[in-house]
Amino acid sequence: MPLHPDRLLPADPATRAIARELYRAVADLPIVSPHGHTDPRWWGENPAFANPAELFVIPDHYVLRMLVSQGIAYEALGIGEGAQADPRTIWRTFAANYHLFQGTPSRLWIDHSLEAVFGLEQRLSPSNADAYYDAIAEKLAQPEYRPRALYDRFRIEVIATTDSALDDLRYHQMAKDSGWTGRVLPTYRPDAVIDPETDGFEDNLDRLGEITGCDTGTWQGYLDAHRSRRAFFKSMGATATDHGHPTPQTANLGAEDASRLFDRVRRGKASAEDAERFRAQMLTEMARMSVEDGLVMQLHPGSFRSHSPHVLKHYGRDRGFDIPVPVSFTVALKPLLDVVGMDPRMRLILFTLDEATYARELAPLAGAYPALRLGPPWWFQDSFEGIRRFRERATETAGFMNTVGFNDDTRALCSIPARHDVSRRTDAAFLADLVTSHRLDEAEAHELAPRLAGDLARDGYRLNAPA
Amino acid sequence: MPLHPDRLLPADPATRAIARELYRAVADLPIVSPHGHTDPRWWGENPAFANPAELFVIPDHYVLRMLVSQGIAYEALGIGEGAQADPRTIWRTFAANYHLFQGTPSRLWIDHSLEAVFGLEQRLSPSNADAYYDAIAEKLAQPEYRPRALYDRFRIEVIATTDSALDDLRYHQMAKDSGWTGRVLPTYRPDAVIDPETDGFEDNLDRLGEITGCDTGTWQGYLDAHRSRRAFFKSMGATATDHGHPTPQTANLGAEDASRLFDRVRRGKASAEDAERFRAQMLTEMARMSVEDGLVMQLHPGSFRSHSPHVLKHYGRDRGFDIPVPVSFTVALKPLLDVVGMDPRMRLILFTLDEATYARELAPLAGAYPALRLGPPWWFQDSFEGIRRFRERATETAGFMNTVGFNDDTRALCSIPARHDVSRRTDAAFLADLVTSHRLDEAEAHELAPRLAGDLARDGYRLNAPA
Amino acid sequence: MPLHPDRLLPADPATRAIARELYRAVADLPIVSPHGHTDPRWWGENPAFANPAELFVIPDHYVLRMLVSQGIAYEALGIGEGAQADPRTIWRTFAANYHLFQGTPSRLWIDHSLEAVFGLEQRLSPSNADAYYDAIAEKLAQPEYRPRALYDRFRIEVIATTDSALDDLRYHQMAKDSGWTGRVLPTYRPDAVIDPETDGFEDNLDRLGEITGCDTGTWQGYLDAHRSRRAFFKSMGATATDHGHPTPQTANLGAEDASRLFDRVRRGKASAEDAERFRAQMLTEMARMSVEDGLVMQLHPGSFRSHSPHVLKHYGRDRGFDIPVPVSFTVALKPLLDVVGMDPRMRLILFTLDEATYARELAPLAGAYPALRLGPPWWFQDSFEGIRRFRERATETAGFMNTVGFNDDTRALCSIPARHDVSRRTDAAFLADLVTSHRLDEAEAHELAPRLAGDLARDGYRLNAPA
Structure with a gap:
């Protein structure tokens, strides 16, 4: 009997009783999964x-x-x-x-x-x-036990995939065309056409030009190609973009400098410094486009991808060897925030693997700039202790409303209900502690629990907008 | 009924009972507020x-x-x-x-x-x-409900304001002259005449010269002007200085290098590097003067002030857009500590917004150097979770006696008793946990609670010295 | 009565009862002490x-x-x-x-x-x-009350000392020759012949040459001298090396570059950058030798030794003035890990004084690379709160099996049982919390407790190998 009904709830009996009620009220709510890595083919072909x-x-x-x-x-x-x-x-x-x-x-x-x-x-x-x-x-x-049946059984209300800018979203189209009623949204993830250090970067830009009919040999044509792909993703249901940069560095170059930088990048002449500056500049460009088209922007910085060259060479990417590095947002995000930080149309959701930033930078930033929201603990921290640390360190400065609920960030379909269950239990435990220590009324905790379990994600990712 | 009598006390009933007794013993003690930002006019004019x-x-x-x-x-x-x-x-x-x-x-x-x-x-x-x-x-x-009446009602024993080096302290004088018995102390905060990147820095130095009759066109005259202002502040009751530098960097240049650096700074020729070096040098100069005149030195580093230029331009300073950056003290403070760190006359109270430094650097430094004490959690961390983290991370290495109790650091008068109450409750909860886990006897906890609530602040800020 | 039988156990009565049973089962187990600083003379001469x-x-x-x-x-x-x-x-x-x-x-x-x-x-x-x-x-x-009697009374099963590469291990030999049955192992700590910034470094290398008969004037002779000393230490029972570098930086230079770097270092011509690169290169060389000879490698980086020059000059080293600095492992260890990280023969145990690295870097690294294990909290963190933080932050990503139990890291003989007792109690408390929150079955916790108390140290340090 591995699954105890009180798992992850607080030890103190009175607090546990409160947490149990809070959990019970959200345990069966539908799953909102606005960021993840399920395979679109599952939804399109239902194999x-x-x-x-x-x-x-x-x-x-x-x-x-x-x-x-x-x-x-x-x-x-x-x-x-x-x-x-x-x-x-x-x-x-x-x-x-x-x-x-x-x-x-x-x-x-x-x-x-x-x-x-x-x-x-x-x-x-x-x-x-x-x-x-x-x-x-x-x-x-x-x-x-096929994917779509599990979607229903897991009570998934909406699920987002993460898709290359070059993807034709055929499986998303297939899912739509099939008459299936599940809501599967693509997410615009343009890293492969933004990061000059990606293998095959120049080919990717050629491909981007072919797909969009834009001249990706020029800075303006390249930006137009992004606009075109974002519009296509949006037409397919996307409400968000996602950016997996090594650092959160942003830049706001003048038009000429940006154009010259693009030229070097485009011709494969980018130094490591150029590459970082180009990624930095592109975050700000993506933010500007988000203000225009309303796509919510997500930033996942600070992972050293494929740390072991041996593993990369023999076993490939995403094999468990992505290792976090220290991150600082305050100075790095300033160029972007100077442009869009106070704009009510902008929404940028920040994630981190460096928990030192929660109380030091992320909560103060999201607790001030209207454009910012805090994503839930990501990756190594989407766990009981990790979610707990996030709430303890972020809530006092950013409150609850500057966070966007939970997302499972997974490619493991069967773990989706398990992860949301861990999140709901951990949040119930945290809220119950606030009640027991009289920092929150029990009625307030009951209002907050369903927000944390779904509403904040719906709102944070603009999922309630007409499809 | 938002205020429950047991708020912030531990959930476990036995521990809560201990905490309740500890809190009860300190709840009504006078408030010692050695660092804050109340408006001196309140005390002088009592509007x-x-x-x-x-x-x-x-x-x-x-x-x-x-x-x-x-x-x-x-x-x-x-x-x-x-x-x-x-x-x-x-x-x-x-x-x-x-x-x-x-x-x-x-x-x-x-x-x-x-x-x-x-x-x-x-x-x-x-x-x-x-x-x-x-x-x-x-x-x-x-x-x-006027300020002085609230001072009495809040049982404030002493309160410090934070004042520009150029301030004439007229409201402090007014308070004294009025015959009112409240104890309001100024604090020497010379950032505007130390940081070459302050707006109007050169004018400020001209002004400093006029006020003191010292030649602030020369390094020695400039230092003399500080001595003069410090003496004036001290004569008005000050027991401390405060320094809000962007980093904790210190320096100990030779007299000639320092003089040349001052000349560049004075003529508006300072590079960003010069400005940082000058601030660094001045921390050491301030420390030397503290050894001479006995003023306790406070350092509040690591805040990126007015992060949003839009907010600064349209709404001004201190509007909620000061954002922390990562800080490290160990190497940065060394030049200053090499000069005054072992001097029994010196007292430097360190604050931080980067909690990673508590266990890693601040507790080890304050647990070794006689000149150092740890200030309480500052700003975003003067909260239940923040104070808790401070005690959990600092106590094992620095003990209690290398800390200086609580200070409210606020410009919100009505929040002063509320903040000290949160501090007293959080410390009672922490001490009760030590008792329940048999790390401390209950009698010891009862000795420590009033120290944390007032004695350590009185001692740390030398408030017991004859006025 | 300072020692309460329930000290350090959780406050919640049900959890405390579980912890009490877990602790009882390990309280009297023998002490395995694979890393420490007891004086070898104690064991040799038993004064x-x-x-x-x-x-x-x-x-x-x-x-x-x-x-x-x-x-x-x-x-x-x-x-x-x-x-x-x-x-x-x-x-x-x-x-x-x-x-x-x-x-x-x-x-x-x-x-x-x-x-x-x-x-x-x-x-x-x-x-x-x-x-x-x-x-x-x-x-x-x-x-x-002599050392060997205390060894028996403390139920020490094995204890390692930490010894200079130049040490003749005479006291270890004396202990062996005496017929005493205690197991005292030396540890190869070559900092004084690896760090070019050590006082007397060149003399140390001369001495190393004399002892080994190798030509420490050449890169290959110098490496051979290390091989020779390692073999000697191993013949005296050593199962491990230890490296106290200022940073975890590693390097993997080509043979010629390494040789040229050695030449500069050997002739006292090393810049600060050279010194750092040489230390970095030598960590990788030591790792290569560990693959050959099977000695477990330990790395203790990130301490600014003898921070106060006044204290160093007048009172000497190890007087309490070693202060941590920020550390990052992910990029720094990569050159070494690229060489030995995936090698099943390699074992590198990482320690840190910068707790920010636990969840961010150390657990992800040790939770991926087969060569890596996590050492217990070191120095300022070998305490109740410190061990707790370590378990809470490392376990979810690295599990228990990538850690190596506890070691006392002390020169204070009488504190050894006290420290292991604190460790066993803190681990019992942590495991009990996992049981109460139904993250672990009670039977599993009872399997894990003795592993944490001894087996993981025996395995991690290869102490079970035939002597």
Whole structure:
């Protein structure tokens, strides 16, 4: 029985009772998932998942990295040349090492998924690994376990994917055309046509020109191409853009300087400094376009992607080797904020992996600039302790209304209800603490709980706007 | 009934009982307020406050920034060209948005002020906004609500203001001459004649020369002018100086280098690097003078003042747009500490907005150098969670005796008892946790509570010295 | 009665009951102490400790710095020219100021030592200072209070010292030769022959050449000399090396660049930049040798040693004036990790004094790279709050298995059982919280507690390998 009904609620009995009521009131609310990485093909083609290993192990970089950190080879997890091809063997390796996840959110998510999605109530272990494999595999073959059925079963109200600027969004179109009523929104993620240090950057810009009919050989044509793609994404339902830059540096160059910088970048002549300046300038350009077209802007800075060249070369990207670096926003964001920070039409949602910024910079910034909102804990911090630290450090300065609820930021479909459940429980626990310490009335906590569970995300991402 | 008698005390019943006793023992102790920003005119002229909006909304940058961050214009809050002129309308806007302060210290302070100062026991809301406005306005017209009466009612024992080096301290003199028995001390804050990047810096130095009769055209004359002003401030009761530098950088240049640097600065030829070096050098000069004249030195570094040029231009300074930056003390303070760090006559109180420095640098520094003490959480952190984090991170390395109790650091008169109350409750909760976990005897906690509530401030700021 | 049986356990009664059981199960387990600074002479010669002041006050930099920070002169503590020579007078000074340690781990350690080692159950105070002095002094004269007897009484299973690369390990040899069964391991700490900024660096390299017969005038000879010393240390039982660099910077220069850099360093021509690059390169060289010889590598970066030149000059090193600086590992460790990070033979244990790195960098790195493990909280953080913060911030991302249990890192012999006791209690409290919040089953917590108390240290430091 891994899933206790009181999990993550406060230890003190009186506080726990308050938290239980708060949680009960939001436990079954629909899921609003405005930022994530589910595969659009799932929604367009609604395929069956292949097997338990491909559902739980291979695509989850949290799972991979923990196993690898303890000496298990990627090959044993089905990745790389000569990798293990038998999914059952991979699953057994996973089960044999499931104890490694003690104390981690992965364990909470997987326990929750096994029980809530597949009805498997004992903790995964070597002794039940085969039986669980069979049970899951059998269910994956049933229509009730295809993506769209899970969407309904998870009570997802809306879910956003994250899509390359060059993507034709065919699966989004397919989902629409199919008559399915699920709401799946693309998100404009133009990193590959903005970051000059991306592999194939120049080809990407050629491609961007072909797709849009704009002359991406010139600065103005390049900006027009972005406008064109943003309009297309918006027509397909997008309400937001997302930017995964190494730093939050922004710039606001004069038109001529920007144009000259673009020329160097376009001709592959960009120095590392040029590349950083170009990314910086483009954040401000994206912000200007957001003011025009109303797309909410998201910034996810401060991750050193694919830190191990060995892992990158042999096993690829998103294998668990993206490592955070220190980040500071105050000076870095100023050029952008000087342009759009006070503009009521602008909305920029800030994320961080450097928790030192919560109380020091992010809460003070979002607690002042009308354009800013704080995204929930991202990635390594979308966990009980992580969400707790976020609330404790951000709330006193930014309040609740400058935050945008929770988003699951995941490519692991079955973990979505589990993650939102962790978020709702952690917020219920936090609110209950405020009530017990008489910082908040119980009635206020009951007003806030559903806001944190959904309304703030709907509002923050402008999801209520007519489609 | 917003003010529960157990607010901010621990959830665990046994711990709460201990905390309640600790709090009870200090709740009514006099307020020692050695650092703050009340208006000296209040103490000199003892005027009536104009209206509720001017008391609670317009001067409080915490209140302003939260309202602005949610899209309310400064103009609607009575600030800027063409601003709303009717204080009742401003008050209504405030009341209509009072929910934005849920979970923030502003809410605790304002709830406390409304109840404890004005006897208004329901939470502020649109429905009682007008009645509250009338009730407060009526009281503000009474002599019992003038500043000096509030000083007595709040049981303030001593309060320090923060004053420009160029200030003639006329209101302090007026307060003395009036025969009023309140103790209001000026604090020497020479930023405007030390920071070459201040607007009007050269004029300020001319003015400093005129006031002191020293030749502020030379390095030695300039230093003498500081000595003269410090002596004047001291004669008016000052026990401390305060320095609001962008960084904690210090320097200890040779006499010739310092003199040459001053010459560049004096002639308006200072580069940004010169300006930083000059501020750095002046911290060490101020420290040397502190050794001579015994004034306690305070350093408040790490705030990017007036981050938004738009807000600065249209609405002025201190409107909620001062944003922290990362700070490191260890290397930056070394030049100064090499000079005065081991000197028993020196006292330097360090403040920070970057909580990462508490355990990493500030507690180790203050737990070693006899010259150093730790100021309480400053600004965004003078809150329940903020004080808690300070105690948890600083105490194990610096102990209690290297801290200087609480100071309210506010320009909001009515929030002073509320802030000290939050501090006393939070410290009672922290001490009670130490008792419950048997890290401290209950008798020791009862000895410590009044020290944290007043004695450490009296000692830290040398307030017990004969006036 | 300073030592309450429930000290450091959670306040909530149900959680405390769980923690109590967890603690009871590990309280009496043997002590594994794989990193520390006890004096090898104690183990070789087994001398009596001279007096209470030399046992508790003079060698403990935590005790010294706190007393000094409050204005007590080193001289009064028996250190420096013309220092107090009477140990009883020093002890009285300590006792008179024992309240300064309220809320600090020093207080917990000393209370514990006095009671558990000397049977003194009242808290130290001026009134019992003389009686305590006599009682301790009397016991120190008894054979039961000599180091080896204390080793047995403390149930130490193995203890590592930290030794210069130039040390002949004579006391380790003496301990072996004596037939004593205690297990005392040296640790290879080559800072003095790696850091070009060490006083006497060139002489040290000459000496290294003499000892090893290698030509330390050449890069290859110098590396061979390290190999030789490492082999010697290993033959004497060492399982680990330790590196106390100012920063975690690593480098991976080509052979020629490295050789040229060595030449500059060897001839005393190294710039500050060269020195940093040389230290950086040597971390990678040490890592390569660890892959060859299997010695576990430890890195302790980020301390500004002997911050006060006055203290260094008059009172020496390790007097409480080592102050942390900000640290970042992600970029700094990359050159080393590119070489050995994925190698299953490599083990690098990372320590930090900058807690901002726990969740941001260390847990993500150790939760991915098989070569990495996280050392316990170091120095200022080996305390209740410090260990707690470490577990809360590291566990969710790195799990438990990427940590290496506790080590006491101390030169204070009597504090060793006290420190391990604090660690075991704090971990019991943390595990109990996980159980109460249903993040862990109680049975799992009971499996984990002894791992945290010993197994992870045995495994992490490869202490189970045949001697």
